[in-house]
Every structure is written in C-alpha cells, then in structure tokens.
Amino acid sequence: MGNPIQRTPTVGKDMMEDVEQFDVMIIGAGVTGLYALYRLRALGLSVRAFEAGGGVGGTWYWNRYPGARFDSESYTYGYSFSEALLQEWDWQEHYAAQPETERYLNYVADKFDLRRDIRFHARVASAVFDEGEDRWQVHLEDGHRARARFLITAVGSLSAYYIPDFEGLDRFTGTWCHTGRWPAEGMDLAGKRVGVIGTGATGVQLITEIANDVGHLTVFQRTANYCAPLRNGPIDPATQRQIKASYPDIFQKCRETAGSFIHQVDPRSAMDVAPDERLEQYERLWAAPGFKKWLANFHDIMVPGKANEDYAAFVRQKIRERVKDPVVAEKLVPKDHLFGSKRLPCESGYYEVYNRDNVLLVDVREAPIERITPTGITTRDAEYALDVLIFATGYDAVTGSLTRIDIHGTGGQTLQEKFAEGPRTYMGIQSAGFPNLFTMPGAGAGNFTRGCEPLVEWVRDCIGSMRAKGLTRIEATPQAEEAWRAHVAEAGATLLRSKANSWFVGANIPGKARFLLGSPDSAPVMRAKRAEVAAQGYAGFRLQ
Numbered sequence: 001m002g003n004p005i006q007r008t009p010t011v012g013k014d015m016m017e018d019v020e021q022f023d024v025m026i027i028g029a030g031v032t033g034l035y036a037l038y039r040l041r042a043l044g045l046s047v048r049a050f051e052a053g054g055g056v057g058g059t060w061y062w063n064r065y066p067g068a069r070f071d072s073e074s075y076t077y078g079y080s081f082s083e084a085l086l087q088e089w090d091w092q093e094h095y096a097a098q099p100e101t102e103r104y105l106n107y108v109a110d111k112f113d114l115r116r117d118i119r120f121h122a123r124v125a126s127a128v129f130d131e132g133e134d135r136w137q138v139h140l141e142d143g144h145r146a147r148a149r150f151l152i153t154a155v156g157s158l159s160a161y162y163i164p165d166f167e168g169l170d171r172f173t174g175t176w177c178h179t180g181r182w183p184a185e186g187m188d189l190a191g192k193r194v195g196v197i198g199t200g201a202t203g204v205q206l207i208t209e210i211a212n213d214v215g216h217l218t219v220f221q222r223t224a225n226y227c228a229p230l231r232n233g234p235i236d237p238a239t240q241r242q243i244k245a246s247y248p249d250i251f252q253k254c255r256e257t258a259g260s261f262i263h264q265v266d267p268r269s270a271m272d273v274a275p276d277e278r279l280e281q282y283e284r285l286w287a288a289p290g291f292k293k294w295l296a297n298f299h300d301i302m303v304p305g306k307a308n309e310d311y312a313a314f315v316r317q318k319i320r321e322r323v324k325d326p327v328v329a330e331k332l333v334p335k336d337h338l339f340g341s342k343r344l345p346c347e348s349g350y351y352e353v354y355n356r357d358n359v360l361l362v363d364v365r366e367a368p369i370e371r372i373t374p375t376g377i378t379t380r381d382a383e384y385a386l387d388v389l390i391f392a393t394g395y396d397a398v399t400g401s402l403t404r405i406d407i408h409g410t411g412g413q414t415l416q417e418k419f420a421e422g423p424r425t426y427m428g429i430q431s432a433g434f435p436n437l438f439t440m441p442g443a444g445a446g447n448f449t450r451g452c453e454p455l456v457e458w459v460r461d462c463i464g465s466m467r468a469k470g471l472t473r474i475e476a477t478p479q480a481e482e483a484w485r486a487h488v489a490e491a492g493a494t495l496l497r498s499k500a501n502s503w504f505v506g507a508n509i510p511g512k513a514r515f516l517l518g519s520p521d522s523a524p525v526m527r528a529k530r531a532e533v534a535a536q537g538y539a540g541f542r543l544q
C-alpha cells in the first residue's frame, strides 16, 4: 500500500491547506461505519466516512463470490435501531445471500441519506495524530487529506484478505482471485478447470455453489472442517408477518446470548442425560436450521472435554454418511482439532460435491503445494492443470485491516509497531498512545450487527459527553490496557476457540503473534463492562 508521507510525519501549516475539516472521520462504510455515521451525525456533528470500495457494504460489497451468504438468521443480523426500517424491509431468505444483504445496506444508506457524507473509492493510506491540536489527519491514496477531532476505524475484522506466499503466482497464465475481491462483473467459470485453495466458511460456500458449473474442480484442502447443514429456505408471507411482529423479542433473545445469536444454549450437560436422550437432541438440532446445532446444544459441548468429543464423533459420522468414497470421506473428516474450536461453516450440499465425477479433493497436508506454475499447481505428488485459481485462504483478521493503514499516534509510534506482538488495546476500543482513535473491533465470534450496534452507541455517548464537557482528548491509560491484555491472555487461554490454529488467534498468518483476537467475555458481559466504565466517568481513560 502506498504511503504518501514520511515515517514520522509532522502536521505543519503547509499541510493544512486544502485539508477538509470534520468533527469525526470514519474509515469504512460497512455495517459498522454506516451505523456510526448515522448515530454521530444525529449528534449534530460533521462526519465524513472514507470507503475504499465503490459502494456501501464492506464485507457485503467485496465478498461477491458465488455462494456468499449469512449463517446468522437474516432478521437477527439486520439493524435494530429503526422500527420503520424493520417493518419496511422484507428479508427474502432465512439466511440471505450476498446480493440481498448488499441491497439491504444500500437501502439503509438511501433511507437515512448516508451517502452524502461518504467519499467512495477513498482508501486511507495513513492517519497521523496532531498532538498540538488533538486532531487526526488522514491521507488518502489519491492524495486527498482531511482532519477531524475523532477517528473511527470501522475497517472490519475480516477485510484484510490473505494470499499465501506461493512461489510462481506471478507467472500463472490463467485467471485468479481471492474470494474477498471477487470481481463485480463475475468470473466465467463455465466449463473451466478451476482450483480452489481453502476450505473454511468461504471455501465451503463457494465450492458447493460452483461445482455444477465448472468443467472440473480441484479442491486443495489443508484442514478438514466440521461443517453443518444450513437448511436455508425462503421466508413465506406468514413467517414474514410473524418476524415483523416479534422483533423486540428476537433482539431481546440475541441480547441474552454470549455471541448475540438467537440460539439459547441448553444449560444441561450432555453427559448428564441418558445416551438415547442425548442422541435425540443431537439429531433434532441437526435437523434444525443454522447454528442451532452448535449454539443451542448442551453447554459443555462448547468446552474441551467429554461432551465436546462425544458431539464431534456424532458430526464426523454425519460427514461419513454423505460421502460415497470412504477414502475421500476420511479426508473430509476433521481429526486434528476440537469441534467448535474453529468457526463452524454451514453448508448446503457441500459433502455431496465430492460424490461428483468432476470434483477432486487434494489433501495438501499429505502432499503440500510446492509452487504455482504457469498452467496450474504442483504439489509434492502431482501437477494439476488449471484455467482459474481461487484463493479462499481467509484474512489477516482483526488487526490486519488496522495495521495495513499507517497509523501514527503520540511520540511518532505506529499502531503497526504497537501491535507487533498482538493487539494492545483497552477493551478493543482504544490503544494507549492513540488518543481519540476508536478502533471498532469485530465481535470476533459473534452475530456481527448485534455486537456493533451497542459499541457504536457507546462511542457516540462517549463523544457526546466529551463535547458537552468541552473535552478534546480521550486516551486509554497504559495501565488499563495492560490489565485488559492480561485478562484476554488469561481468560482467552481457556476458551475452545483458542485451541485451534485459526484466525481467532492469528494462527492462520505466518509470523503473526498468537493472541486471542477479540474479547474472551460474552457479549452481555462486554456491554456491562463498557457501561460500568462510562458510568465511572470513563474509568481507564484519561480525558482532557
């Protein structure tokens, strides 16, 4: 990424010319950025959002790959703040596909007249804090500059896409792309020899969707995942009416759960019920849509131990039953990580794909990819001729989208240097030495919009209260930050999602420090902690 400024820039008078001035700048016009713009503008502030894409939506703008869709129920994912919006918008499917979600976010942007404060095709290259003025100045890649008292990085937790450093990609003569940058005009896959690297939530959706259209599909799998049937379907008119009548109840239920999903965990232990009753529950939830089979199950399935292993065995059997060739089936059965330690991909016919004659599964743990050649991929054991290569290889999660921007705080320090050993923040909201910068962490492992709304409202209240008191600067104290980091390290170590090598802990990126990205606390606990901090006059922050 180009950086138009020097390593430790200063903000002199000459740099002030032609610099737009705002109260608040937001980087990103995805789910969080749009809501932050709406809320902060309502305070009477001048707000400008900078969006690298040509339209709103963030993740739902970039991830146009075939099969991209929610695993959250559509009506639990949409914004909750406007009753009019809730009643006007008809979700078409229980788990909406990307085009529907992108339409929804465009509808929101239009309804609340948000576009007039968004600059599109505006990638922020750097941001520099002016210590004399308590203001941030951002520099866009196109040379544009703007300043504001507050900077909100609503950059998304899964937006810095990652392509492994395979030798030879530059010499590949076919077409290739990462799923997170799927071309808007689409990719012509019909009849082509297509290779997909990666079988996470994205790969699973993509592979299922394209298998029928391509000439031949080669899937390069490093780690088999536990995947569960999504059981999507259209929302009929009666259900639509029922959903619209029960939004308060839907959002209340989401508020009560750890990840802000609608599914309430069964407080019973799997091991405390009789085996036939346990199996009956497993089967019943397996037949239900969405994450129910994961999040509404016996509580101890979500911690390492006997119940977790019992359920993993159930899921493995479900996979085996669907794949005809037992050798292929065994490759698809996860054996090297605990159930729930990675994000559970939901699928709609994924395993049956491997029963097709035009699909080949290559286990790259057995025979690693050695290089990309002009005509395909060479593994230790074979060569695979490809016309199209698709990277479903994930993201430099949470911190990657922040550290790709050259952010300079007080004393010339950069966020990149500060995050070298993992994120250093106070509750994910701020980093000491970067005053007035609100980093909006993804909920990490939660129903995204449900997590982002209360966080945006907290920041809105914080900025509102500062302005009411004539304060110009808020900064997390190093002590509060250190205590938070210690808490994440300690509490995070016990969590199931710290156990596998996934993006949850930064383990998918070579060289990235292993550290839980996101909070180890449940969403209700996080909301309570933030409320307590605010009630105590922003304890853990220094205000002036």
Ligand code: NA7
Pocket (backbone or CB within 6 Å): 158, 164, 197, 198, 199, 200, 201, 202, 203, 220, 221, 222, 223, 343, 364, 392, 393, 394, 395, 501, 503, 508
């Ligand atoms: P994920 O879940 O990080 O999956 C990335 C996939 O790419 C995963 O199967 C990886 O295997 C694979 N991968 C990554 N690097 C390599 C290399 N070098 N060689 C072979 N395979 C590789 O990303 P997704 O986009 O699927 O999902 C991200 C989130 O988006 C998801 O959690 C949802 O919340 C939405 P690995 O498992 O690391 O062995």
